[in-house]
Amino acid sequence: MLCSTRFALPAIRELAFFNILAAVAIPRHCDEMIVNTDVVLTGTGIPVIELDKETFAGRILEAIEENEVNLGLVMTFPYQIPSSVYDVPSKGFYNIHPGPLPQYPGNDPVFHQLKNKEKHAGVTVHKLDEEINTGPLVMNEMLKIDPSDTYDLLTTKLANLAAKLTGILVKLVSFDIPIPSRPQN
Amino acid sequence: MKTGVLYPRSNAHPGMMMDFVDGIKSALHYHQLDHHVQLITESIGFGGNEKEVYEKAEKLLVLEGVDILVAYVDLRVLEILKPLMYSSGKLVLVVNPGTNYPTNWVPQRNIVNLTLQHSFLCWLTGKLASQMNKTNAATATTFYDCGYLHIAAMVNCFVKTGGKITYNYVNNQRYDDAFDIKPLTDYLSADKETNSLLCVFDSLPAALFYSQLNSYNRADSLHLFVSPMMLEQKALEKMADRYKFSIDGYLPWHSSLENKSNHVFLDSYRQQTKRDGTVFSLLGWETGLILKEVSLHGDENYLNGAEIAGRLANGKINSPRGEMKLDAETNYFITPVCKYSIKQNSEIPGVEWMEIPQKEWTGFVDDPIEGVSSGWTNTYLCY
Numbered sequence: 001m002l003c004s005t006r007f008a009l010p011a012i013r014e015l016a017f018f019n020i021l022a023a024v025a026i027p028r029h030c031d032e033m034i035v036n037t038d039v040v041l042t043g044t045g046i047p048v049i050e051l052d053k054e055t056f057a058g059r060i061l062e063a064i065e066e067n068e069v070n071l072g073l074v075m076t077f078p079y080q081i082p083s084s085v086y087d088v089p090s091k092g093f094y095n096i097h098p099g100p101l102p103q104y105p106g107n108d109p110v111f112h113q114l115k116n117k118e119k120h121a122g123v124t125v126h127k128l129d130e131e132i133n134t135g136p137l138v139m140n141e142m143l144k145i146d147p148s149d150t151y152d153l154l155t156t157k158l159a160n161l162a163a164k165l166t167g168i169l170v171k172l173v174s175f176d177i178p179i180p181s182r183p184q185n
Numbered sequence: 186m187k188t189g190v191l192y193p194r195s196n197a198h199p200g201m202m203m204d205f206v207d208g209i210k211s212a213l214h215y216h217q218l219d220h221h222v223q224l225i226t227e228s229i230g231f232g233g234n235e236k237e238v239y240e241k242a243e244k245l246l247v248l249e250g251v252d253i254l255v256a257y258v259d260l261r262v263l264e265i266l267k268p269l270m271y272s273s274g275k276l277v278l279v280v281n282p283g284t285n286y287p288t289n290w291v292p293q294r295n296i297v298n299l300t301l302q303h304s305f306l307c308w309l310t311g312k313l314a315s316q317m318n319k320t321n322a323a324t325a326t327t328f329y330d331c332g333y334l335h336i337a338a339m340v341n342c343f344v345k346t347g348g349k350i351t352y353n354y355v356n357n358q359r360y361d362d363a364f365d366i367k368p369l370t371d372y373l374s375a376d377k378e379t380n381s382l383l384c385v386f387d388s389l390p391a392a393l394f395y396s397q398l399n400s401y402n403r404a405d406s407l408h409l410f411v412s413p414m415m416l417e418q419k420a421l422e423k424m425a426d427r428y429k430f431s432i433d434g435y436l437p438w439h440s441s442l443e444n445k446s447n448h449v450f451l452d453s454y455r456q457q458t459k460r461d462g463t464v465f466s467l468l469g470w471e472t473g474l475i476l477k478e479v480s481l482h483g484d485e486n487y488l489n490g491a492e493i494a495g496r497l498a499n500g501k502i503n504s505p506r507g508e509m510k511l512d513a514e515t516n517y518f519i520t521p522v523c524k525y526s527i528k529q530n531s532e533i534p535g536v537e538w539m540e541i542p543q544k545e546w547t548g549f550v551d552d553p554i555e556g557v558s559s560g561w562t563n564t565y566l567c568y
Contacts, residue, residue, distance in 0.1 A: 141293070144290075180271075
């Protein structure tokens, strides 16, 4: 799991609970996320790997090999992942994005959905490709934005939704079938 | 129009799926669409094996290339099918008794839901118990029935409107002499303040439950608020013995309903199958009516399920239950409902039809299940 914000924490907790999380990799500058993830994973033996921008791709490849990773997940990760990395896990590499696609690519879609006074906010799962947030869509789920939702509260709700979608993705992968997807319009 | 149908089977209700599929065929035949709408069916066991259901759905959508998929599945299994349905983009009609309901009602736009509204009717029943000034109630259900959210809907609404649950009774679910409600009657004997029961049983154990409760020496002080299956004919078969307690609840449909669509349904279904209509054949018939609407306005282009769902939301369908409409906020069909009452020592029920209870439906949707819940994955009644 590659991540940088607390959006990933419920999914990390769930994957760790079911003992199917190999490792978590976080950019070194995201100190708070590293501390939070360490707390969530205390006692599990699951490594938290700190990444530097210049060397992250090589370090991820090492981690994939060391931990026999067959499925890669990304949840808010600031660096573009090259195909030499996302092509390696046998079951694929997927991004869980806190916004509907193609409407809300890019940084901080939670903020932009609120700013645009959307009625609904969503989480989208897509396969990784050469560009950021442009890969084929696997699933999307929307939830109602409550008038009292703050940025933090909506992020928490979307993080819980992301954990649910991650669980569905992992279950589908366990069926050993091609994961259905469709291109973004 | 090529239509795929995923259907489960049931040991408890062996006629269920034949009724459902024959209901679809009857509606299509009545509307002279049986040559235009081609049905391709796949059995999915009890509907609880996610991988099996997924593979059958994939076969229909990908290999058979159906234009529309009708999936008689419960919501827990539906979750795993959603990516497949999302990638296909085609219209999916999910059919089930409605004993589970989503924690998040915002729909995937190409999926519409047709149900018997069981959770909603249970929610209304919980509200009714409060409105009748019942403050203390015990719940009574079975090991199987409590694995679906209809009981939560009834209890949550009762508690939120001022009621208090004093005792929870889960039955051993043996359908023979070992069927036992003694723990419940022992409790009721000790707590004279609890005279109301919130009950959720399938029709088979319901008949045994009524029968044993009728022998309880304080049965005449009890008022039962019950789930829809407890008001089915099979559950009430011994009503002629006259129950000492009162019963109230809601039904999605009743054969006695006086409207043209109901007469057409019952007459056509009987003519074509030599059997009487049931709630399951009703679901099939309504599925046929929806397929009719889709086929009449589809212009042979069925690739955009979300667009077809949008069109369905702009129209109304004359169902045997009355005027049925698709709620665009949730993509659930909502229908009129039937309030059903049996006074103590009476065998003549009171039946009252209510037009689509839009305000109550909105109240139900705005009252979500909170926290984590667990339950059976198979489709309700398929066991």
